[in-house]
Amino acid sequence: MKVSELGEFGLIELLARTVGKPRDDSVLIGIGDDAACWRASAGLALATTDTLVENVHFSLGYATWREVGWKSVAVNLSDIAAMGGVPRHALVTLGLPKDTDVANVSKLYKGMAEMANTFDVDIVGGDVVAAPQVVISLTILGETIKNRKALTRSAAAPGDEIMVTGSLGASAAGLAMLNRELEFNYHIAKTLREAHLKPMPRVVEGQMLARHGVKAAIDLSDGLVGDLDKLCIASGVGARIYIEQVPVHETVVQSFGVAGLTLALAGGEDYELLFTASSDISDRVKSDLPCPVTAIGEIVPEAGVKLLDEGGIELQLGDAGWDHFSKRKR
């Protein structure tokens, strides 16, 4: 059946059925009314929104509908993670071509629900409109943890250590593999594919950063150098990265060799957290977080992000970080 046969009403009902009853009993009105409604407690509210456009942000040529659903929620949750927040509610707007198969929409919803359920997020609202290609717009609402402010891009200070969670480059390597149809053994191919198509946002880790007193963070969506540059501009500082300390994903080293470093520095979409903190805080974070945490450099007063090799020689990265429009270095 095509979505034009099921209609907008049926598609919204399908979403409501797929996501099920709200898990949180503070939700009073979920999918199906003019707006969602829930009992909110006093505190610091967080809200983020992001849109994924077919053939710009994803391709149904290599991603399954379920993976696209998963990722669309994951990348938005990652923004809440970067604020050290607790995600609570999600709203989803879909743009769909009229001849889209309803079975595929159902798979998309399932992927969304799967990722949302992982972090106890209720999808409380949805809208479906006709569009020439698939457009997925998500909004996630949440809050900071009790008595803690949100982590921001603007709180980095000279002397802070620059830390990243997990390892980098696997998502960009996965994209390169899928786009260029590169062949690797089963284990490598599966790891890279999942890194790109099913990222796991660092929601719990972000909250732990806030508890440990970290103030400055950003999630790595556009690439380490590009995102660090944004954080530095927002904070009015600069940064030095010691490239031999950058945690390039093991599978990327195996599959892409020396090119792995460029993927880790400029690739994007790893959805790891980059944060800065004094060394005593970062030491405590390192020993407490359930994932690897690596010091990769330091914040300095002078503007700009510098990449230094073991000998202290500055390296140039041709095209570090990307821009949704121009793919140029900023």
Added chain:
Amino acid sequence: MKVSELGEFGLIELLARTVGKPRDDSVLIGIGDDAACWRASAGLALATTDTLVENVHFSLGYATWREVGWKSVAVNLSDIAAMGGVPRHALVTLGLPKDTDVANVSKLYKGMAEMANTFDVDIVGGDVVAAPQVVISLTILGETIKNRKALTRSAAAPGDEIMVTGSLGASAAGLAMLNRELEFNYHIAKTLREAHLKPMPRVVEGQMLARHGVKAAIDLSDGLVGDLDKLCIASGVGARIYIEQVPVHETVVQSFGVAGLTLALAGGEDYELLFTASSDISDRVKSDLPCPVTAIGEIVPEAGVKLLDEGGIELQLGDAGWDHFSKRKR
């Protein structure tokens, strides 16, 4: 300058400059971080989202960029109005073709800010992505008025009067005029154009409905009959409409004659409020609201929306209300 030259970062800065500093000092983090953050008080939170796609929901062939910006915020505010709520914060995601002129994006933002400012709504977050055509996705967050629940689609009860604010059909008449390039005198053309391109959501009126104890409401986006049908299905009831009581917009009668009734019943996008209430409540609402309020029928136990003429004869409306996908009656 094209948006590909200004880049994503510049476009987000342009949005931040255009909307200015938050009017509400509870906003702690506005545009430019991973998420927005504000001090929330305890109560009932409301959230709604809607997306407008170029050449599906609007055409830049006849609408100005500023009008498109205005309307994209207005239609979302209308959903909060239909819940009787107070809108507070907005998030905007734009999909833009790479060769879009930055001056046009600036006009779009101005139109958004203008409408948002009208109701003291702060645009606190935004994202810009590349897309093959203009896609505007808005999310509005708000709250119910103190000690009042939200108005819902599911609270209509048999015996309730069915009421509408304002008058109907002018938006659909405006769309017909613009699409078919119909010619009318200056006054008529201006009225119809503005009805379609610059709707004014009934935000204040919605809050007054909640204060007066109204429980059931919906905003008229898809057409009177179609939207009333949705409200009836959600409430498990039916409705009778006395068509001679339907307030067809005066200018529509002047310009479209008898066809005006069909535009009022099935045209859509008037963004008036339809609500149901016992006659004592609806009488009080009628005398208190600053806009016309008209009784057009009643809620009955039997499912279905019936249109009755003066003699009580049931009329059939060929294509009443529309569906974003199938344009079929539901």
